[in-house]
Amino acid sequence: MSPNAHITSHRKPRRPASQSWVVRTGVAGGVLSTLAVAGAGSASASANDKPTEATMEMPAFNADLATSIAQSAVATQQTAVDYQVRAQVEEALDNAKADAKKAKDEADRKAEAERKEKEKREADEARASRGGERSSLGTKSASASDDESGSSASTTSKKSSATGSAATLVDFLRAQVGKPYIMGSTGPSAYDCSGLVMAAYSQIGIDLPRVSQDQSTAGTQVSTSNLQVGDILYWGSAGSAYHVAVYVGGGKFIGAQNPSTGIVERDMSYSPPTGAVRVM
The missing domain is CATH 1.20.5 (Single alpha-helices involved in coiled-coils or other helix-helix interfaces)
Structure with missing residues (x-):
């Protein structure tokens, strides 16, 4: 007997091959x-x-x-x-x-x-x-030696052509001749055109507007062919006049013309006015 005959085997029994494949x-x-x-x-x-x-x-x-x-x-x-x-x-x-x-x-x-x-x-x-x-x-120089008395008579005639208020007005204006023209001045040493007219009329108790536009409509309009001493002359249209002066008789006027000439007396033919108004 083999020495291992009684030793129990520990191996698991093999499964059939077909069963293993199925599993x-x-x-x-x-x-x-x-x-x-x-x-x-x-x-x-x-x-x-x-x-x-x-x-x-x-x-x-x-x-x-x-x-x-x-x-x-x-x-x-x-x-x-x-x-x-x-x-x-x-x-x-x-x-x-x-x-x-x-x-x-x-x-x-x-x-x-x-x-x-x-x-x-x-x-x-x-x-x-x-x-x-x-x-x-x-x-004047040529005629002075020939007719001095005639010249004096003419001057006297001009002064005597106006009476009363008109004479006072003219006398004042002639006293201003030769004074300078200064814009905006109303005297007594210098005037502009409307300032001179206003100052002249104040001498006879008449108050006038300050500027020429208003002075040209301050009285009754009159023809320049029918003037009286003291009438206000104007240049330009009434109500928009650019210059004024005063008629002093004998076909002459006095006015403050411009800075070059100052206050002068001139013939009407020198610069004919457009119109005139009468306030006296």
């Missing part, structure tokens, strides 16, 4: 089935999740984008309208300023032309006055 096949099939089911479930879940996410989020994104674009378009259009309105307003203001400047320039041009015309007229009057004075002095 292994079953296990593998179960695992594969499990994996297939899990994979199919995962794929199904993945497929279900992705379309759901796309269909839920994309419409919301597109709506927000459309709203933003629409708002941007409205804002852009409003900005363009505002810019156009501002441009039109600025253009209107520029046009108004240009028109105002043009009108002012035209007014200034006319005023300057009138001023130059007046200065030219006064200069012409001054030259004519100086020429007349030289001619008058020459004539």
Whole structure:
């Protein structure tokens, strides 16, 4: 007998080969089935999740984008309208300023032309006055030795041609001859044209307006062919006269002519007046 005959064997009995193959096949099939089911479930879940996410989020994104674009378009259009309105307003203001400047320039041009015309007229009057004075002095000098008494008689005749208030008026005016012309002055050392007329009439208690425009309408309008001593002569239109003087008889007037000549006595032919008013 073998020494190992009574030793119990610890090996497990072998299964039949066919049974082992069946077991292994079953296990593998179960695992594969499990994996297939899990994979199919995962794929199904993945497929279900992705379309759901796309269909839920994309419409919301597109709506927000459309709203933003629409708002941007409205804002852009409003900005363009505002810019156009501002441009039109600025253009209107520029046009108004240009028109105002043009009108002012035209007014200034006319005023300057009138001023130059007046200065030219006064200069012409001054030259004519100086020429007349030289001619008058020459004539007086030539005739003084021949007829001194005749000259005195003529002077007396001029002074006596006016009486009462008119004589007082003429005497005052002749006393001012030779004094300077100063614009805005009313005496006693200098006068302008209307200042002299106002001062002369104040000697006989008659108050006249200060300026020539108003003095030319201060009394009754009379013809220059029917003048009386003391009538106010004016140059220009009644109510807008630019010069005044006083008729002193004998076809003469006394007035404050201009800065070059001062206060002078002149023949009417030297500078025929436009009209006359009578206040006495």
